[in-house]
Amino acid sequence: MGDEVYSDLMRELKTGKYVFTGELEPEKAGDVNEPIEMARELKGMVVACNVTDNPQSFAYVNSMAASYLIQKEAGMECVYQLRCSDRNRMALLSDVLGAGALGLKNVLALAGDHVSLGDTPDAKPVFDLDSTTLIKLIRTMVDEGKDLGGNEIHNPPKLHVGGAAAPGAAHLKAEVGKVKRKINVGVEYLQTQVVYYTDVLDKFFDELGKVDVPILVGIFPARTFGQADFFDKYVAGVDVPPDYLEAMKKTKEIKDKEKKKEEVDRVNIEFFTGFLEHLKGTPAAGCHMMAVGYPRIIPPLKKLME
Amino acid sequence: MIAQEKKPIEEILGYLEGKKKVVVMGCGGCATFYHTGDTKAVNAMAETLTKEGKDVFKMPLPFSIQACDIEKSGVWLEKNRKELENRDAVLVLSCGDGVQVVTEYMDEKMEITKAVIPGNDALGLVGGGPKKFKETCQSCGMCELGKTAGICPLTSCGKGLMNGPCGGVREGDKCEIDEEKDCAWVKIYKRMEKLGEVEKFEQMLDPHEWSKMKRPRLFEIEEPIGMDVIGAMKGMMTVKFGPKPKLDE
Ligand code: SF4
Numbered sequence A: 001m002g003d004e005v006y007s008d009l010m011r012e013l014k015t016g017k018y019v020f021t022g023e024l025e026p027e028k029a030g031d032v033n034e035p036i037e038m039a040r041e042l043k044g045m046v047v048a049c050n051v052t053d054n055p056q057s058f059a060y061v062n063s064m065a066a067s068y069l070i071q072k073e074a075g076m077e078c079v080y081q082l083r084c085s086d087r088n089r090m091a092l093l094s095d096v097l098g099a100g101a102l103g104l105k106n107v108l109a110l111a112g113d114h115v116s117l118g119d120t121p122d123a124k125p126v127f128d129l130d131s132t133t134l135i136k137l138i139r140t141m142v143d144e145g146k147d148l149g150g151n152e153i154h155n156p157p158k159l160h161v162g163g164a165a166a167p168g169a170a171h172l173k174a175e176v177g178k179v180k181r182k183i184n185v186g187v188e189y190l191q192t193q194v195v196y197y198t199d200v201l202d203k204f205f206d207e208l209g210k211v212d213v214p215i216l217v218g219i220f221p222a223r224t225f226g227q228a229d230f231f232d233k234y235v236a237g238v239d240v241p242p243d244y245l246e247a248m249k250k251t252k253e254i255k256d257k258e259k260k261k262e263e264v265d266r267v268n269i270e271f272f273t274g275f276l277e278h279l280k281g282t283p284a285a286g287c288h289m290m291a292v293g294y295p296r297i298i299p300p301l302k303k304l305m306e
Numbered sequence B: 001m002i003a004q005e006k007k008p009i010e011e012i013l014g015y016l017e018g019k020k021k022v023v024v025m026g027c028g029g030c031a032t033f034y035h036t037g038d039t040k041a042v043n044a045m046a047e048t049l050t051k052e053g054k055d056v057f058k059m060p061l062p063f064s065i066q067a068c069d070i071e072k073s074g075v076w077l078e079k080n081r082k083e084l085e086n087r088d089a090v091l092v093l094s095c096g097d098g099v100q101v102v103t104e105y106m107d108e109k110m111e112i113t114k115a116v117i118p119g120n121d122a123l124g125l126v127g128g129g130p131k132k133f134k135e136t137c138q139s140c141g142m143c144e145l146g147k148t149a150g151i152c153p154l155t156s157c158g159k160g161l162m163n164g165p166c167g168g169v170r171e172g173d174k175c176e177i178d179e180e181k182d183c184a185w186v187k188i189y190k191r192m193e194k195l196g197e198v199e200k201f202e203q204m205l206d207p208h209e210w211s212k213m214k215r216p217r218l219f220e221i222e223e224p225i226g227m228d229v230i231g232a233m234k235g236m237m238t239v240k241f242g243p244k245p246k247l248d249e
């Protein structure tokens, strides 16, 4: 791994500071005004924000374009999410060069969902590379200034590549084997899928053993019951605790908007107090807060980590 | 074998609109196996089309004579040259390969150009049986099975990942894309574990070389199999399916 540091995220990770990242979701729209607004609110709360790339294979604003605009307009550093889904290795290579040219500093290499799960299910599915080979491609581009075919890159891109891990995977040993593969090819940081259970997290860290790569644990404080319910029902490898779901469900009955907000915040803070307390005792290097559209919850949750 | 299923009759009738005199050609290979092009299927299709007011000529192929094996199926086409010349369309009850081989042969060798219509939808190379079949290979031209404990990552993994599993494995080790199917990468892990080579699982596999998938692929063999071999095969089958030889003889 090269020693150069290109991004604030990597700088914080290297200094051993406890790191917080956020998440922004471009939508099916002709602009990125909303994520830019959110990024403005999140400034100072997190060091960088992930910008999602067509999650669940629903086609939204291109994540590279969104990352660029968010960095430019809101001054928020972005983690440009890049999925292997729907791009062959040539398109991926070209996208990474584009990201470098636009001044993006972090990329998160993901396999991505299959098109059949999204809103264009008849599209021809493309999976040419996978998360591991994409990480390898990016490291080769950045460190050696070459592509997979060994062709020289003039003025190689300067960015850091991260990967994902799923602590709640149905088959943990196979998942950990794959995570180790990513580590073997030089992934620089890992962000995990959302975790709600401390024992899931502990089992994951136990199985993984000691590794040198910083790991940011994903948490998802839901802004509405619907968000929590969606995660529970549709996101593989994520179980939302029934008590938390129940408490979130109850907030639906509150008519007064302000009171509802207060109660939602209270439920989240109550639930995450225990979780974050536990997180402090794990090898995690930080916390990836996927509080999409819910920036006000981040300061009180961060406070719990102090 | 090439798995296949019958096309909806409405679609076939659409293609046959304005075409009165039709040949229904069968296939004695995979289409016979899947009952999509055997003699029964040819008869049934002929009956349906007759009811729809078509003038039908039936051309079933005997068992083991595949529509795609043109050296042999061509004999039947030549035998029926007169009929073919006088017809408006040929409906071929085989996979898409059979349909096109017949089209090309008629066009180029017989100089008879007719509308050729597919009767089936081909569903890929499958194995198994007698009732259930599974696609396990997509003939990629560069076999990876030696690296993946004998399970094809390109075909058995829903995303065709060379390095899995993805983050979406479901409860019971099922695939993210379809909960009826097993996650190929968990299966690869389990087989490697049994083979005592689980440490291999942590090594990255290189991206697959797709250069051998440059389509259409052309292929040549030195010694073609001829009609005499088919004859010999038939002889073998009689022995195989005939009365069992007594052990003490
Ligand atoms: S790698 Fe898979 S698709 Fe390719 S030849 Fe082997 S089994 Fe078939």
Ligand code: SF4
Pocket (backbone or CB within 6 Å): B156, B157, B158, B159, B160, B161, B164, B165, B166, B167, B168, B169, B170, B174, B175, B176, B177, B182, B183, B184, B185, B186
């Ligand atoms: S769940 Fe397993 S088989 Fe399905 S796409 Fe993911 S890795 Fe492939």
